[in-house]
Every structure is written in C-alpha cells, then in structure tokens.
Amino acid sequence: MKLSIAVASLAAATAQAHYTFPSIGNTADWQYVRTAANFQSNGPVTDVTSDAIRCYERNPGTGAPGIYNVTAGSTLTYNAKASISHPGPMALYIAKVPSGQTAATWDGKGRVWSKIYQDKPTLGGSMSWPSQNARSISVNIPRCLQNGDYLLRAEHIALHSAGSVNGAQYYISCAQISVSGGSGTYSPRNLVSFPGAYGPNDPGVLINIYYPIPTSYTPPGPAVETC
Numbered sequence: 001m002k003l004s005i006a007v008a009s010l011a012a013a014t015a016q017a018h019y020t021f022p023s024i025g026n027t028a029d030w031q032y033v034r035t036a037a038n039f040q041s042n043g044p045v046t047d048v049t050s051d052a053i054r055c056y057e058r059n060p061g062t063g064a065p066g067i068y069n070v071t072a073g074s075t076l077t078y079n080a081k082a083s084i085s086h087p088g089p090m091a092l093y094i095a096k097v098p099s100g101q102t103a104a105t106w107d108g109k110g111r112v113w114s115k116i117y118q119d120k121p122t123l124g125g126s127m128s129w130p131s132q133n134a135r136s137i138s139v140n141i142p143r144c145l146q147n148g149d150y151l152l153r154a155e156h157i158a159l160h161s162a163g164s165v166n167g168a169q170y171y172i173s174c175a176q177i178s179v180s181g182g183s184g185t186y187s188p189r190n191l192v193s194f195p196g197a198y199g200p201n202d203p204g205v206l207i208n209i210y211y212p213i214p215t216s217y218t219p220p221g222p223a224v225e226t227c
C-alpha cells in the first residue's frame with residue numbers, strides 16, 4: 001500500500017517535470033513562439049521521423065501572432081516553462097524564411113536549418129548538463145546573418161529514458177524573428193531538415209546516461225556554425 005502510493009506520487013512528479021519553450025526575450029507566452037502541441041500537457045515528441053520534430057506546432061499552418069525584431073550579434077533569451085527539469089543537451093537552430101513568405105507563414109520544411117547553439121555535458125563521475133533546471137537559454141544571434149525573417153527552433157533532448165529506441169524526449173518550439181543589422185556573410189556548411197536531421201539510433205539519442213556512465217557524448221545533428 002505505502003509502496004504503491006509512493007510509486008503513484010513519483011509518476012505524478014515525473015509528469016509535472018515536463019516543460020515547454022513558450023517565449024523569447026521579455027514577451028508573453030506564445031506571442032512570438034508558435035503554440036506547441038504540448039502547450040497544456042507539456043509532453044515531449046518521441047518520434048524523430050514525425051513532422052512534430054520540426055516545430056511541434058499545435059496548428060501547423062497557423063503562425064504565432066507576432067514576429068520579434070532582433071539585432072544580429074545580440075543575445076536573445078529563449079525561455080522554458082517551468083524549467084528544463086530533465087538531463088540532456090540543448091540546441092538552437094535557425095532557418096531563413098524564403099522570399100514571398102514571412103516568419104508567420106512559412107512551414108520550415110526542407111534542408112534549411114543550421115545549428116547556432118549546442119551545449120554539452122561535463123563528464124567524469126556523472127554527466128552534468130548545463131541547461132538542467134534552467135529557466136532560459138541565452139543564444140547569440142550570429143552577427144553575420146543576412147537580414148530578414150527567420151524561424152528559430154529551440155530543442156531540449158531529455159535523456160533520462162533514452163536507453164531504449166524512441167526513449168529520448170524532444171521538447172521543441174519555434175520562434176518567429178526578424179533580423180536586422182547583420183553583415184550578410186552567413187554561409188552555413190551543414191543544413192539539415194526536420195524530420196531528417198536525426199535518426200532514432202543516433203549515439204546522442206540512444207544512450208543510457210546512468211549505467212555505465214558515458215565517458216563521452218556526441219550530440220545529434222550538425223556542428224555549430226560560425227560566422
């Protein structure tokens with residue numbers, strides 16, 4: 001009896017530990033970030049081959065209300081709600097909106113995404129993750145971007161259950177931004193698509209982080225681009 005109560009409350013605590021990425025800067029939730037399918041449940045994407053792995057939108061085809069103005073070279077915060085409670089890597093990707101569309105209308109399909117931020121664990125003894133329990137991530141918007149509209153995709157991969165296929169949990173959202181002041185020389189070497197960038201057996205997503213404790217970690221996807 002006591003044990004089953006303990007197990008039930010542990011399960012409840014685990015469910016509450018999920019999270020979303022609903023805002024950037026000092027703005028309201030889902031104002032500049034497309035409402036994610038998990039806006040109420042906070043639950044993750046687990047199938048890297050699904051369309052949900054791109055922006056996890058509640059209503060694909062319906063953009064967020066606003067497009068947020070950002071100066072190239074500045075730092076932008078991408079906020080978590082309530083906090084990034086699970087262990088795992090944080091990455092941010094960016095994709096330039098093609099002409100004829102805006103950040104509010106474009107679907108982000110195709111090999112258009114480049115990685116602009118990736119954190120990695122501290123190794124030795126146990127794995128410690130820089131984003132764990134964080135409420136926001138600060139990302140530098142590359143100074144060399146071309147001006148114009150972009151989608152900015154935040155992704156945290158929770159690895160606490162990643163020891164079996166499709167056990168990794170992807171917490172994702174996409175913000176709509178407009179970049180000005182960029183030098184225009186950005187030329188990403190590795191563009192990827194979502195789905196497509198990751199496979200369910202990638203070493204960074206099919207991994208037991210607890211036993212034996214890994215001595216190295218390779219995040220999935222391409223290298224971070226530089227200006």
Ligand SMILES: *[C@@H]1O[C@H](CO)[C@@H](O)[C@H](O)[C@H]1NC(C)=O
Pocket residue numbers: 066067068069
């Ligand atoms: C962004 O900048 C444009 C051009 O200066 C301006 O028209 C627009 O109102 C700005 N958007 C926001 C949300 O401040």
Ligand SMILES: [Cu+2]
Pocket residue numbers: 014015016017018019086
């Ligand atoms: Cu969770």
